[in-house]
Amino acid sequence: MSTIRITKQFNFETGHALYGYDGKCKNVHGHSYKLSVTVSGKPIKDNTNVKFGMVIDFGDLKKIVNEEIVDIFDHATVFNKNTPHVELAKELQARDHHVILVDYQPTSEMMVIDFAEKIKNRLPENIKLYSIKLQETDSSFAEWFASENK
Numbered sequence: 001m002s003t004i005r006i007t008k009q010f011n012f013e014t015g016h017a018l019y020g021y022d023g024k025c026k027n028v029h030g031h032s033y034k035l036s037v038t039v040s041g042k043p044i045k046d047n048t049n050v051k052f053g054m055v056i057d058f059g060d061l062k063k064i065v066n067e068e069i070v071d072i073f074d075h076a077t078v079f080n081k082n083t084p085h086v087e088l089a090k091e092l093q094a095r096d097h098h099v100i101l102v103d104y105q106p107t108s109e110m111m112v113i114d115f116a117e118k119i120k121n122r123l124p125e126n127i128k129l130y131s132i133k134l135q136e137t138d139s140s141f142a143e144w145f146a147s148e149n150k
């Protein structure tokens, strides 16, 4: 049976700031992120299985990515907790804002690394994470490929 890649796309709105950056993205600002998650596997051969012909049900992949990423990052603001932005984050949290403190600079590169780990940990044994693409703007995106990260 052939190995097939399938992709599910997601959208979420997230704020961030790049502490110490030498450009306008040092300011708190937001993006309409577009996330593409590609997994690979073999379509189920058993015609009595309700998922017959599927690598993984798009709905099951959606549930994993929504629970791990979209529901958490949507309408949140991400700060690097190893910078003075932690003070700003605490102030926002005290005012009931949805803030995420991460252990990295929240660039698109570092976010795809984080997302890849989160998704890999949730996939069934027979399904492999192939790649992730995170688009910050119409012209800027970062990609993670399993083949380059063994």
Ligand SMILES: Nc1nc2c(c(=O)[nH]1)N=C([C@H](O)[C@H](O)COP(=O)(O)OP(=O)(O)OP(=O)(O)O)CN2
Pocket (backbone or CB within 6 Å): 018, 025, 106, 107, 108, 109, 136, 137, 138, 139, 140
């Ligand atoms: N390698 C990276 N460079 C930059 C990142 C990043 O995550 N990785 N992030 C930013 C800013 O957060 C923001 O995304 C600005 O990006 P940029 O593409 O420069 O946005 P512009 O709107 O200025 O770009 P246009 O060319 O006008 O579309 C900065 N750099």
Ligand SMILES: [Zn+2]
Pocket (backbone or CB within 6 Å): 016, 025, 029, 030, 031, 136
């Ligand atoms: Zn940005």
